[in-house]
Amino acid sequence: MIIETIVTTLDTAGRCNPAPMGVVPLSGGEGRIRLYPFKTTHTFCNLKATGAAVVNMSWDGALYVYTALGDPELPLIPADKIPGLVLRDNWGYWEVEVEELWEEGERAAVTCRIVKEMAREGMGGFNRARAALVEGAILATRLHLNSPASIRSDLERLAAIVTRTGGRREREAMNFLQEYVERLRKVGDRNAAD
Ligand SMILES: Cc1cc2nc3c(=O)[nH]c(=O)nc-3n(C[C@H](O)[C@H](O)[C@H](O)COP(=O)(O)O)c2cc1C
Numbered sequence: 285m286i287i288e289t290i291v292t293t294l295d296t297a298g299r300c301n302p303a304p305m306g307v308v309p310l311s312g313g314e315g316r317i318r319l320y321p322f323k324t325t326h327t328f329c330n331l332k333a334t335g336a337a338v339v340n341m342s343w344d345g346a347l348y349v350y351t352a353l354g355d356p357e358l359p360l361i362p363a364d365k366i367p368g369l370v371l372r373d374n375w376g377y378w379e380v381e382v383e384e385l386w387e388e389g390e391r392a393a394v395t396c397r398i399v400k401e402m403a404r405e406g407m408g409g410f411n412r413a414r415a416a417l418v419e420g421a422i423l424a425t426r427l428h429l430n431s432p433a434s435i436r437s438d439l440e441r442l443a444a445i446v447t448r449t450g451g452r453r454e455r456e457a458m459n460f461l462q463e464y465v466e467r468l469r470k471v472g473d474r475n476a477a478d
Pocket residue numbers: 288289301302303304305306307319320321322323324325326327328348349351352353418421422425
């Protein structure tokens with residue numbers, strides 16, 4: 285099973301980088317998880333350089349959009365067992381230390397040991413708009429893997445769910461997503477015409 289999370293890492297200068305990352309809890313691997321960051325990501329570079337991260341659980345779909353595509357200011361608090369920062373508005377988190385890092389292929393596999401676990405009650409129920417934003421953010425970070433037509437039609441379908449079932453925060457994040465994708469598409473079209 286893959287759990288979608290927001291991973292916060294520090295660079296060597298101590299700056300915090302939040303990014304959505306899928307995390308696989310290892311069965312039989314008592315208190316261990318594995319991340320699969322692309323080697324081009326800051327997250328990968330930071331994990332390799334510092335050997336630590338905070339894996340934050342969040343049900344705020346908009347946060348997945350903003351951390352995947354931009355560099356938002358977020359309320360953060362110091363981690364306890366590792367040098368790192370925790371998203372203040374989490375719904376649970378793991379502080380982890382890197383144990384093993386495989387670098388073959390374009391995605392690394394990073395096995396980590398959980399050194400502190402915090403779980404909270406009261407997730408607040410499933411919301412389709414938030415789930416649609418998580419899907420939309422994945423689409424927007426994989427533009428190179430799909431055709432513009434299929435991305436646009438998938439985003440329109442997700443936007444309809446957000447309009448129907450989301451609140452203001454979710455609608456704003458979906459607008460941000462659609463504008464981001466449209467902007468990149470125009471740049472792509474211009475480059476193709478040159
Ligand atoms: C829900 C979700 C899950 C993601 N999972 C991964 C992942 O497992 N590995 C990865 O490299 N990128 C993943 N991405 C894409 C990265 O978050 C995205 O490329 C981000 O810009 C990387 O940020 P960074 O360079 O600051 O680390 C995911 C995106 C979303 C929205």
